[in-house]
Amino acid sequence: MRKANRIITILIFIFLYAPMAVLILASFNTGKDITQFEGFTFMRYVEVFQDRSLLTLLGNSLIISILSSAIATVFGTFSAVGIQRLGPKMRKTVMGLTNIPMTNPDIVTGISLSLLFVFVGSKMLGQRNSLTFWTLLIAHITFNLPYVILNVMPKLQQMDNSLVEAAMDLGCTPTQSFFKVTLPEIMPGIISGAIMSFTMSLDDFVISYFVTGLDFITLPVEIYNYTKKQLQPKIYAMFTMLFLLIFVLMVVMNLLQLRQEKADRARKGG
Numbered sequence: 519m520r521k522a523n524r525i526i527t528i529l530i531f532i533f534l535y536a537p538m539a540v541l542i543l544a545s546f547n548t549g550k551d552i553t554q555f556e557g558f559t560f561m562r563y564v565e566v567f568q569d570r571s572l573l574t575l576l577g578n579s580l581i582i583s584i585l586s587s588a589i590a591t592v593f594g595t596f597s598a599v600g601i602q603r604l605g606p607k608m609r610k611t612v613m614g615l616t617n618i619p620m621t622n623p624d625i626v627t628g629i630s631l632s633l634l635f636v637f638v639g640s641k642m643l644g645q646r647n648s649l650t651f652w653t654l655l656i657a658h659i660t661f662n663l664p665y666v667i668l669n670v671m672p673k674l675q676q677m678d679n680s681l682v683e684a685a686m687d688l689g690c691t692p693t694q695s696f697f698k699v700t701l702p703e704i705m706p707g708i709i710s711g712a713i714m715s716f717t718m719s720l721d722d723f724v725i726s727y728f729v730t731g732l733d734f735i736t737l738p739v740e741i742y743n744y745t746k747k748q749l750q751p752k753i754y755a756m757f758t759m760l761f762l763l764i765f766v767l768m769v770v771m772n773l774l775q776l777r778q779e780k781a782d783r784a785r786k787g788g
Contacts, residue, residue, distance in 0.1 A: 538761055545754040552754075562755035572756060575737040579720055582736055586658035587715035593659070594666025594715075595708055599700070601667070602674040613671070620664045628728035631657050635729060649731035657729040658722065662715035669711035673704035706778040713771045717764045 540552065545563070549556035566572055601612050619627065632649070635656075639648025677700065685695040701708075723738040730739050737756075744753060 541754055541761070542758050544751065545758045547751065550751055562752050563759075565752040566755050566759070569752065572737075572752070575735065575740050576756070578734055579737040582654060582658055583716050583719040586655055586662055586719045587712050589655075590659045590662035590715050591666050591708060591712040594663045594711060595670050595704070597663070598667045598670035598674060598704075599696070602671065616664050616667055619661060620668075624661075624722075624724035625728075627661060628657075628725040631660065631725065632728040647731055647733070649729055651731070651734040653729045653731065654726060654734060654736070657725055658719045661722070661725060662719060665714045665718060666708075666711035669714065670704055670707040673707035674700075677703045706774050709774055710771050713767050717767055720764065721760065 543555065544552040546558050546560070547555050548559045548561070601609055601616075604612060631653075635653040636648045639645040639653075681699050681703070682695050685699045686692070690698060721738060722736075723742060726736055726739050727742065730736065737760075741753065744750070
């Protein structure tokens with residue numbers, strides 16, 4: 519039984535990562551046909567950094583990802599603290615509402631946000647171009663918030679509330695106790711939420727497609743236009759770099775979680 523489980527696990531990992539392996543291999547291919555490996559080259563990566571339009575699109579994606587994840591992390595952290603202070607029934611209800619945006623299909627979220635932005639921009643503000651950089655940023659913050667809350671909440675639930683009470687008994691104000699006691703305790707969850715928000719924002723296409731204007735376009739949205747014709751090999755190199763970036767971030771997040779779990783076990787053992 520154990521051997522069968524190992525075989526199934528290996529097959530699952532092969533199924534998951536075989537497409538990425540083909541993509542990475544194609545990014546080093548001198549030929550344009552991914553079915554034939556003609557030779558090894560780094561020229562595809564050189565072409566990426568020589569293409570100003572691709573670099574601009576990548577820069578746009580990074581700007582949106584960094585800003586949206588940073589803002590969502592701040593608001594999501596304070597939201598989680600507020601939710602934790604609610605009563606059990608109200609907390610359960612609010613967390614259920616928080617989970618809805620995550621389970622809601624992206625296309626539904628994208629279309630509903632687009633309709634909202636167009637209505638507010640054209641009908642209420644009288645703007646001709648309702649979809650701009652700001653609508654894209656607000657949309658990314660919106661779908662990032664639940665990920666931050668769900669990463670911070672477990673840390674708040676694991677925290678010993680007597681630490682906050684002790685800090686306030688020693689003269690700390692509620693604000694001081696939050697920054698000196700609560701914040702350090704939940705920091706691993708905050709970092710995990712920020713990293714997850716960044717990765718979700720960086721590769722988002724569906725929601726971005728419906729809320730993107732003509733003044734600010736991200737890389738995933740533009741890549742969609744590339745797929746309507748034969749992809750240039752340099753795009754494979756761009757995809758590979760994005761995959762490696764997200765892979766590194768995921769490894770960092772997992773290492774932080776393992777480190778925190780060891781610290782928690784050591785604290786309980788002590």
